[in-house]
Amino acid sequence: MPRSGAEARRRLQQAALELYRERGFDQTTTAEIAARAGVNERTFFRHFPDKREVLFDGEADLRAALTREVAEAPEGLQPLGILLYAFRKAGRILEDNRPFSEPRLEVIAKTPALRERDLAKAASLTDAVAEALRRRDVADRLAGLAAQTGWAAFHHAAQAWIDDPSQSLDAHLLQAFDDLRALSVPVPPAEARPKS
Numbered sequence: 001m002p003r004s005g006a007e008a009r010r011r012l013q014q015a016a017l018e019l020y021r022e023r024g025f026d027q028t029t030t031a032e033i034a035a036r037a038g039v040n041e042r043t044f045f046r047h048f049p050d051k052r053e054v055l056f057d058g059e060a061d062l063r064a065a066l067t068r069e070v071a072e073a074p075e076g077l078q079p080l081g082i083l084l085y086a087f088r089k090a091g092r093i094l095e096d097n098r099p100f101s102e103p104r105l106e107v108i109a110k111t112p113a114l115r116e117r118d119l120a121k122a123a124s125l126t127d128a129v130a131e132a133l134r135r136r137d138v139a140d141r142l143a144g145l146a147a148q149t150g151w152a153a154f155h156h157a158a159q160a161w162i163d164d165p166s167q168s169l170d171a172h173l174l175q176a177f178d179d180l181r182a183l184s185v186p187v188p189p190a191e192a193r194p195k196s
Contacts, residue, residue, distance in 0.1 A: 013054055013055070016028070016055065017103055020107045021106070025111040025113065056118075063124075063125055066132070071132060082138075087173055130146070133146060
């Protein structure tokens with residue numbers, strides 16, 4: 001039996017992840033997760049409202065880190081520069097938790113109910129980041145667009161990091177934001193025309 005609440009929570013998360021990978025999300029019950037973690041089902045519900053939420057526990061920490069880092073980004077940066085700064089700092093949460101992050105993303109990708117929850121969480125995080133940008137006097141329409149675009153680049157970098165662990169998440173973030181900037185570089189007229 002785990003002695004602390006934090007240890008019970010960690011064991012429940014690990015047990016859920018193992019069972020979702022072995023049996024699938026839909027075939028796994030909260031009672032089975034609790035049993036694998038060495039606690040009772042009541043303990044599961046003390047920590048998580050449902051079996052989906054067990055995989056999204058770090059969202060509050062990521063939200064807090066992102067909004068804090070947006071607020072603390074150096075003056076003079078444009079919105080995407082602010083976001084790159086924030087994502088680079090907050091990305092350490094994912095890097096520190098890679099053994100859980102990688103299989104978690106695999107389970108989410110295979111499970112429609114989890115993909116839906118992931119999209120809802122991403123929308124909520126994007127809203128929080130947009131609000132943090134507004135507090136830095138970024139215009140409302142630009143704050144929303146920057147937050148959505150920045151989150152897409154962050155998500156792209158995180159997936160690239162999972163696929164290619166030979167580079168750090170930070171390196172993948174820098175590449176994603178470089179690629180994002182490259183999307184708006186003017187194309188010389190001859191290259192812009194389709195070849196027939």
